[in-house]
Amino acid sequence: MLRLLSYLLGLLIFPSVQGGIASNSKDQSMCVLQDAPQQCGSFCLAALNPIFDDTDSMRTTLDEIKAELKAGLDSRLKQELKEDFANSIQALQTKLDARLDRTEELRMMKITADVNDDLKSQLNTLHDTIKHLQSQLKISEGQIKSKEDILKVKEELIKSQHEHLKNRDEQISDLRTEINSIDNIKSELSSQLSELQKTDDILHDSCPSDSPNGIYQIKLRGLEPFKVPCVSSTFGWTVIQRRIDGSENFNRTWNDYKSGFGNVRGEFFIGLEKLHRMTEARPHELYIKLGKVNGSTSYAHYDDFKIGSEEEEYKLKNLGKYSGEAGDSLSDNKNQKFTTFDRDNDNINDFNCASTYGAWWHKACSDSLLNAKYFKDGKGYRGILWYSWQENEDELLTFVEMMIRPKSL
Ligand SMILES: *[C@@H]1O[C@H](CO)[C@@H](O)[C@H](O)[C@H]1NC(C)=O
Ligand SMILES: *[C@@H]1O[C@H](CO)[C@@H](O)[C@H](O)[C@H]1NC(C)=O
Ligand SMILES: [Ca+2]
Numbered sequence: 456m457l458r459l460l461s462y463l464l465g466l467l468i469f470p471s472v473q474g475g476i477a478s479n480s481k482d483q484s485m486c487v488l489q490d491a492p493q494q495c496g497s498f499c500l501a502a503l504n505p506i507f508d509d510t511d512s513m514r515t516t517l518d519e520i521k522a523e524l525k526a527g528l529d530s531r532l533k534q535e536l537k538e539d540f541a542n543s544i545q546a547l548q549t550k551l552d553a554r555l556d557r558t559e560e561l562r563m564m565k566i567t568a569d570v571n572d573d574l575k576s577q578l579n580t581l582h583d584t585i586k587h588l589q590s591q592l593k594i595s596e597g598q599i600k601s602k603e604d605i606l607k608v609k610e611e612l613i614k615s616q617h618e619h620l621k622n623r624d625e626q627i628s629d630l631r632t633e634i635n636s637i638d639n640i641k642s643e644l645s646s647q648l649s650e651l652q653k654t655d656d657i658l659h660d661s662c663p664s665d666s667p668n669g670i671y672q673i674k675l676r677g678l679e680p681f682k683v684p685c686v687s688s689t690f691g692w693t694v695i696q697r698r699i700d701g702s703e704n705f706n707r708t709w710n711d712y713k714s715g716f717g718n719v720r721g722e723f724f725i726g727l728e729k730l731h732r733m734t735e736a737r738p739h740e741l742y743i744k745l746g747k748v749n750g751s752t753s754y755a756h757y758d759d760f761k762i763g764s765e766e767e768e769y770k771l772k773n774l775g776k777y778s779g780e781a782g783d784s785l786s787d788n789k790n791q792k793f794t795t796f797d798r799d800n801d802n803i804n805d806f807n808c809a810s811t812y813g814a815w816w817h818k819a820c821s822d823s824l825l826n827a828k829y830f831k832d833g834k835g836y837r838g839i840l841w842y843s844w845q846e847n848e849d850e851l852l853t854f855v856e857m858m859i860r861p862k863s864l
Contacts, residue, residue, distance in 0.1 A: 661733060661861055664691030670719055675732045684719050692742060692858035693733070695725040698839060699854055701829030705813055709798040712814050713765065724826075727769040727793060730762040730859075738862040741774070743825075745781050745841050746854025748833035753781035753844050760859055768792035768800050771816040782843025784822035791816040812837055825855050 659673050662685030673693070674680040686692040698705075703722035717723025733739065741760035746752045759775025770792045777783040792800035794817045796810040801817035808817035813826035822842035830838045830851050838851035 660736065661859075662687050662691045662693040665689070666691075675729065676736075678729065678732060681715075681729070682719050683725060686858060690860060692860045693725075694719075694856060694858050695730060696825065696855065696857040697722055698825070698829055698852070698856075701831055705826045706796065706828070707814065709795045712793065712795055713769075727762065728765065731764050731769060733859065734761045735764075739859040740862050742858045742860075743779075743781070743785075743841075744854070744856040744858070745844060745852055747850065748831075748853045752854070753779070753841075755779040755781045755783065755785065755841070757785065758862065768798075780844075781841050784841050784843040788816040788818055788821055788823070791818050825852075825857065829853075 659671065660675050661673060662671055662683065664687055666685070666687040668686055668688050669684070670682050671685045671687070672680050673683050684694040684697070686694065697717075699722055701722075703717040705722075705724070707716060712724065713727050715724050715726025715729065739760045741757040743755045744752065745754065756778045757774040757776070758778070759773045761771075761773035763770035763772045771789055774786055774789050777786060791802075793814065794800040794807065794809045795814040796807055799807045799809070801808040802819045808820040809815065812820055812824045813828065815821050815824065815826055822840075824838075824840045827837060827839045828835065831853065833851045833853050834849050835851055839853070839855060841852060
């Protein structure tokens with residue numbers, strides 16, 4: 456209440472003191488100067504008199520007001536300052552904002568720069584990578600080139616091998632042709648061979664004619680092939696027995712005489728089984744050549760010589776007609792079985808002619824003893840004999856050759 460009053464007072468008083476106080480507001484002082492004297496009148500004077508009386512208190516109050524005003528002024532100034540400050544701050548704020556913007560800009564720029572740096576470093580890295588790749592490319596190019604060279608060499612190699620293979624193919628085809636011709640020759644030869652074998656089978660069941668004398672192979676049906684000496688230069692005789700030097704033992708068993716023994720190039724006997732098979736198949740003639748130690752020779756020939764089977768004890772089944780120079784010392788033995796020292800088929804009981812005179816177709820023994828003991832000098836006891844060609848008792852034969860051949864009809 457007091458404050459309101461003082462304020463009102465202040466308002467009323469203000470124009471009078473106004474001249475002594477510097478005023479910043481013209482409108483306010485003008486109001487006071489214009490209106491106060493008229494408005495006041497008698498009322499104002501009556502009210503103001505006490506106040507003017509108390510000058511000291513007024514002054515105090517004035518001072519107070521002054522102070523107050525001053526304070527107000529101060530506050531006003533302060534306000535202005537404040538405003539200035541605010542403006543400054545505003546300006547500063549604006550500047551700051553600008554600065555901030557700039558900073559932001561700079562920051563952005565920095566970021567951009569950083570990014571640029573980053574990009575730069577990345578670029579550098581890329582550059583390095585590209586460099587590296589380029590060097591690798593160079594290396595790869597070099598490798599490719601060397602590989603191409605190798606490839607070239609290999610192509611050459613393949614080419615030459617191809618050439619080689621071509622040559623081989625030609626060689627192979629040549630060889631095939633040769634093989635074919637060889638095969639043809641082979642089949643021709645084999646057919647010729649089989650032809651020859653057929654011929655062999657037909658011809659070689661006895662010695663060939665008009666061929667060199669010598670040893671030939673003979674094949675008889677049912678028997679293994681065997682070798683015989685052949686007198687083939689003119690007639691084709693097969694030698695079946697030979698005595699020339701006494702080197703072979705002729706005092707042998709039935710089985711030996713059955714299968715034959717001795718050396719076909721020397722003394723030997725062909726064997727009774729072979730004689731049987733040869734003379735059974737075809738009619739044969741027999742030629743006996745005889746010789747003495749002084750070199751004189753003779754012969755006996757029979758034109759139908761045939762020997763029986765083992766079941767027939769290799770019987771002298773036939774002889775045919777005799778011819779010759781030595782005389783007939785064998786016809787008496789016709790139809791006699793063969794006798795060996797171990798197979799007695801002769802006509803004498805309690806005596807084996809073979810044990811004494813050698814194996815033969817003995818009857819009561821024989822006039823011919825061609826398997827008897829051999830005496831080199833022709834002188835001996837119970838030696839080789841052809842009785843019809845014997846002039847002296849002790850004159851023995853030192854050469855015998857019995858031969859047969861198929862009869863030519
Ligand atoms: C051999 O001796 C016999 C008598 O023993 C005789 O007749 C013959 O002429 C003789 N031969 C030769 C070739 O000497
Ligand atoms: C033949 O041999 C038999 C048995 O060894 C013998 O008994 C016989 O006397 C011999 N004959 C001759 C002529 O040597
Ligand atoms: Ca007897």
